[in-house]
Amino acid sequence: MKTAITEMFGIEHPIIQGGMHYVGFAELAAAVSNAGGLGIITGLTQKTPELLAKEIARCRDMTDKPFGVNLTFLPSFSAPPYPEYIAAIREGGVKVVETAGRSPEQHMPALQAAGIKVIHKCTSVRHSLKAEKISCDAVSVDGFECGGHPGERAPRMIEGRRRKAKYGVVTMCIGGGMGAAGMNMGTRFIATKEAPVHPNVKNALVEATELDTRLVMRALRNTERVLKNKGVDQLLEVEREKGGTLKIEDIHDQMAGVYPKVMIDGDMDAGAWSCGMVVGPINDVPTVKELIDRIMADAEAIIRKRLTGFLDGVEVLKPARAVA
């Protein structure tokens, strides 16, 4: 399958693994790239630019395919040294950066001067148009059902569709199709053999249903979709008590340091960690290659058989085929 995304990034399949805190290490990024997708190392999980440089070198030892680095620009107490992170990316020879959160505008000159292509991940038509204006190479639209920070608004099918209907697709990359040139997946890649996280996390994803995610930090307009657990219940209790007066300090204990506790120690009640509603249909822990091959085979079957079948009138009486 050739799309603007496969051609732009020199990859075989139009599947991108979004940056994931404490999940997007070299092992996962390399596995995704080796399987023909675009793996992404999560820049800020590496506490310093020097550590990111080492992670990039580790990834390069594991794959000779292209891979990228995620740089998340979120409100935080102490801003990380982004120019130094960008230098590590440039010196590591990485040619793709996924940005998310705040606009990457300030850093675009440095990224572009290094010949780095920028995929900006956002959650609304408005922000994707801004990304286009500041010359991002691709935009990726996360919807309200997604893991991570899914915005305050609409499911990605609706946002993606609205953008396409209104402005035509330049090069966008959203899950679930709708005219996109590729897809971005997060949660699904955690339940794979190669994801370097505690087995408890993979088991929790297999067991959870689509009703088991919760939204936290809505009052702060920094909404995050997370998997429900005891820590999240406590956090939501604090949020209910504080209502509109909630401040980030009020939930510091339930938010700070949770990722290593969950992803490394397997403490599944530690607090808030991102998880999409897609957790519902996750029922197994395949290798990354099995997963990507399966998605591509399903996509091909849908395009070749079902969609053309509708046109030919032969598909009408058959029940719809379930797609994992």
Ligand SMILES: Cc1cc2nc3c(=O)[nH]c(=O)nc-3n(C[C@H](O)[C@H](O)[C@H](O)COP(=O)(O)O)c2cc1C
């Ligand atoms: C555990 C986890 C951690 C994430 N951390 C980040 C992050 O640090 N930066 C970022 O841009 N996106 C992050 N995301 C969002 C993903 O890159 C991706 O956009 C999102 O998961 C897509 O939705 P899906 O999980 O429903 O596939 C995270 C997602 C998960 C599940």
